[in-house]
Amino acid sequence: METGNKLQRNAFALAVISGCVLIILLAQFKVINLYIQSVIMFMGINIMISTSLNLVNGNMGEFSCGHAAFLCVGAYVSSITSVLIMAPNDITGAPFLPPELAVLVFPISVFVGGVVAALAGILVALPSFKTRGDYLAIITIAVNYMVISGIENLSVVGGPRGFMGMKKVVKSMYELADIPWMMIFVALGTIFCVLIIRRYVSSTYGKGVNAICQDEIAAEIMSVNTNKVKLVTFMLSSGLCGMAGGLFAHVVGYVNPQSFNILKSTEAMVMVYLGGMGSLSGAVISAVFFTFLLELLRPLQILKWVIIPFTLVLLMQFRPEGIMGNKELTDVFPKLRKYCRFK
Amino acid sequence: MSLLKVEHMTQNFGGLQAVSDFNIELQGGELVALIGPNGAGKTTIFNLVSGFYTPTEGSIRVNGKDTRGMRPHQVTALGVSRTFQNIRLWKDMHVLDNIRVAQHYRMGYSIWDAFARTRNYMGREKEIDRISWKLLEAMNLKEYAYEVPPNLPYGLQRRVEIARAMSIQPQLLLLDEPAAGLNSRDVEELIELVRWIHDTFHISIWMIEHQMKVVMSLCSWIKVIDFGQTIAEGTPEEIQNHPQVIKAYLGDDTI
Amino acid sequence: MEVLIQNIINALQWGSFYALIALGYTLVYGVLLLINFAHGDIFMVGAYIAFFLVIFMLGNIGLDPGITLALAVPLTMILTSGVGVTLERIAYRPLRRKGAHRLYVVITALMCGLILENGNLALLGASRKRFPELLETTVYRFGDVSVTNLKIIVILAAILVFFFLQFVVTRTKIGMAMRGISYDKFAIPLMGIPVDTVIVFTFILGSGFAGLAGLLFAMSYPVLEPYMGALIGWKAFIAAVVGGIGDIRGAFVGGFLLGFIEIGVVAIFPSTMRDLFAFSILLLILWAKPTGLFGLARHQKI
Numbered sequence: 001m002e003t004g005n006k007l008q009r010n011a012f013a014l015a016v017i018s019g020c021v022l023i024i025l026l027a028q029f030k031v032i033n034l035y036i037q038s039v040i041m042f043m044g045i046n047i048m049i050s051t052s053l054n055l056v057n058g059n060m061g062e063f064s065c066g067h068a069a070f071l072c073v074g075a076y077v078s079s080i081t082s083v084l085i086m087a088p089n090d091i092t093g094a095p096f097l098p099p100e101l102a103v104l105v106f107p108i109s110v111f112v113g114g115v116v117a118a119l120a121g122i123l124v125a126l127p128s129f130k131t132r133g134d135y136l137a138i139i140t141i142a143v144n145y146m147v148i149s150g151i152e153n154l155s156v157v158g159g160p161r162g163f164m165g166m167k168k169v170v171k172s173m174y175e176l177a178d179i180p181w182m183m184i185f186v187a188l189g190t191i192f193c194v195l196i197i198r199r200y201v202s203s204t205y206g207k208g209v210n211a212i213c214q215d216e217i218a219a220e221i222m223s224v225n226t227n228k229v230k231l232v233t234f235m236l237s238s239g240l241c242g243m244a245g246g247l248f249a250h251v252v253g254y255v256n257p258q259s260f261n262i263l264k265s266t267e268a269m270v271m272v273y274l275g276g277m278g279s280l281s282g283a284v285i286s287a288v289f290f291t292f293l294l295e296l297l298r299p300l301q302i303l304k305w306v307i308i309p310f311t312l313v314l315l316m317q318f319r320p321e322g323i324m325g326n327k328e329l330t331d332v333f334p335k336l337r338k339y340c341r342f343k
Numbered sequence: 344m345s346l347l348k349v350e351h352m353t354q355n356f357g358g359l360q361a362v363s364d365f366n367i368e369l370q371g372g373e374l375v376a377l378i379g380p381n382g383a384g385k386t387t388i389f390n391l392v393s394g395f396y397t398p399t400e401g402s403i404r405v406n407g408k409d410t411r412g413m414r415p416h417q418v419t420a421l422g423v424s425r426t427f428q429n430i431r432l433w434k435d436m437h438v439l440d441n442i443r444v445a446q447h448y449r450m451g452y453s454i455w456d457a458f459a460r461t462r463n464y465m466g467r468e469k470e471i472d473r474i475s476w477k478l479l480e481a482m483n484l485k486e487y488a489y490e491v492p493p494n495l496p497y498g499l500q501r502r503v504e505i506a507r508a509m510s511i512q513p514q515l516l517l518l519d520e521p522a523a524g525l526n527s528r529d530v531e532e533l534i535e536l537v538r539w540i541h542d543t544f545h546i547s548i549w550m551i552e553h554q555m556k557v558v559m560s561l562c563s564w565i566k567v568i569d570f571g572q573t574i575a576e577g578t579p580e581e582i583q584n585h586p587q588v589i590k591a592y593l594g595d596d597t598i
Numbered sequence: 599m600e601v602l603i604q605n606i607i608n609a610l611q612w613g614s615f616y617a618l619i620a621l622g623y624t625l626v627y628g629v630l631l632l633i634n635f636a637h638g639d640i641f642m643v644g645a646y647i648a649f650f651l652v653i654f655m656l657g658n659i660g661l662d663p664g665i666t667l668a669l670a671v672p673l674t675m676i677l678t679s680g681v682g683v684t685l686e687r688i689a690y691r692p693l694r695r696k697g698a699h700r701l702y703v704v705i706t707a708l709m710c711g712l713i714l715e716n717g718n719l720a721l722l723g724a725s726r727k728r729f730p731e732l733l734e735t736t737v738y739r740f741g742d743v744s745v746t747n748l749k750i751i752v753i754l755a756a757i758l759v760f761f762f763l764q765f766v767v768t769r770t771k772i773g774m775a776m777r778g779i780s781y782d783k784f785a786i787p788l789m790g791i792p793v794d795t796v797i798v799f800t801f802i803l804g805s806g807f808a809g810l811a812g813l814l815f816a817m818s819y820p821v822l823e824p825y826m827g828a829l830i831g832w833k834a835f836i837a838a839v840v841g842g843i844g845d846i847r848g849a850f851v852g853g854f855l856l857g858f859i860e861i862g863v864v865a866i867f868p869s870t871m872r873d874l875f876a877f878s879i880l881l882l883i884l885w886a887k888p889t890g891l892f893g894l895a896r897h898q899k900i
Binding site: 196199200203204205206207208210211213214215217218219220221222223224225226227232326 | 395415420425427435460471511
């Protein structure tokens, strides 16, 4: 399927990158204010959350209801790492490294958060070898509660009051150079996340995930090592979500356990099912749309949380497959295929 | 060394003895049938051989390797592939992907290769693609490569399932009632297909089948089981006139 | 020793609430294979209905507290089951008719729960409601162990409900239909069983007893807030699964087990550790026995 020249085939990727650069430039020259900037950053983080959950709930067909647990792990671990190393704190006292290095330490700490979250994903992956469906759903809920409850009992990291100090790390980045660092990192994180998932699900390896979703026994007998694929998928999903958590914690500058409760998991699920199960582009679109909707409805305060579920109930009645169904953007607009390299 | 050697295989489900003391040895290249009335334990034998169940007693050796304790995908990687009684294709994946995924055990790249799209990954994916297309072409399925299985007629779905089993590149192919639900023309095609596979790839084929036409025209050796017991085995002619077989199928007429 | 007995009684009471809610999950799951995530919020609605009924009867009509209680129990149960049935009619049934994927129904249930919670918050505001005292508290003392009459009522209610449901499900015609539907929802209508009626009946039972639990809970812990159903609902659901979802005995065993675990943890460790331990233990149980204590593994046929 050699259609178009190289430039044309990469056009989609170029468009995405130049879009990101444009937004960052706009932020740099203060064309868009801090509020819009933060909304855009939340969009990026939500894209990471929804695409990573989509991998498990959409592609693998499991029903994970506790995705916020991994967000929580990632947020805490990366915050603790960056604050311990870069900022004065109660535990280790003075920072280890000079503030100029914050730009390096921050992405590393986000990555560390992702790795630890991936390890936490094993907690869900192991039971999934034996059971699936509703029983696995319970396990994810239980893990969500366990993580929150565990952190609430760790007074070292602030317990139920939460953990802060990330603002200082972020500030030292801005002192180094006055460019929108957080925007850049969120954009990089989002692109990284979507790219990795895209590459995973389009490889033969990752197609094993779909095979497990549709017929696990057939997959196992047709030589797919289902346990390994499940483990890898759960770890990848939770790891990427953990990275989103690390970014989230530093964007907000403060985390507390209750902001990662079941409601947050529900939000993630809403994004996945709104976009359409198993559709990566659907997950991206719905994350953008959902963030936008949340901000739009902000003046309504609590009524927002009546309207959004109600919309979703209606959606389930009239278009239960979500915005995209299980199709990708390239299936809906075949012409797009010319402009992107895969599929 | 024999390709498949099953000795004294017994399987109990609770109090029920589904298979008792089953023996078979395949050297490679045979066409064997397993017949018997409904509920005789035929599919259970296939499930045991493909590693889905572990036998209560006895041993199964594939190329000399005992498969006890192996998971099904490991047994498959030894070269034992199978189809299912009621077609179990992956319904949302097109035919090409169905064929591709069944080559999982010899992907030859790690997850990191997939993330980074290394040269190894690209090369292996190309190779998988090449093999898949070649197989589709050989099995006359090329034009359906981008169709999802539910859109295909039943006979073609069977063919796709056999193609998927063949993409494992097995030494032993287990066919679980391949002719079930096919009309007479499809059955003719199936007989041709199985014969063609057998002649082209020189592999062992072991099938469960109820349609005597298929069994008699393809198989050189037949095993008959009833209530988990092997009641007869032999060439088609011997089986046709075997009193025990007639009794199992038609019942006892000494009333 | 006294402490132990005291804790056992507390655990029984606490477990009774879980059991009463868990059976709602289990009944619906047993029939429809649907996790009715809105059930915890139906419990919350039940508590609020009880609250408004009692306020109305005590304040506006000026009834005697005893008569109020006697009237409030059936009325709460009827009204709450009305809520449950309404939910079934407007949200779940159309989806079922269309033959939608089970997951979409689960999402709908989850969303209905959110609507109930936040709708309540939006309508009534964030202020907590204080449930009036209906029953004069009598404390029975046996040595150092003290039991209030309310605790005894709660435990007795749970046990009575258990026997009632066990009777309904195993001995009556409609109970048999309930068990049948989960096995084969296509064959059941062909056998002349009115599926919708059976499903509505199931929702009436489940929501009715959630209403009862709401009333009893409000009497025991007389502070109401819109999110009270969420946590207790999730926990009761987990209890139902640990017991083996779809089985009435499982719901009760799971509920009481959770009650005992939580009270036991609080007795030994600081109370903030309660959720951590409770969920870890449940996770271990599920790990060892993935289909729960009473659940039967459904064999997959190939």
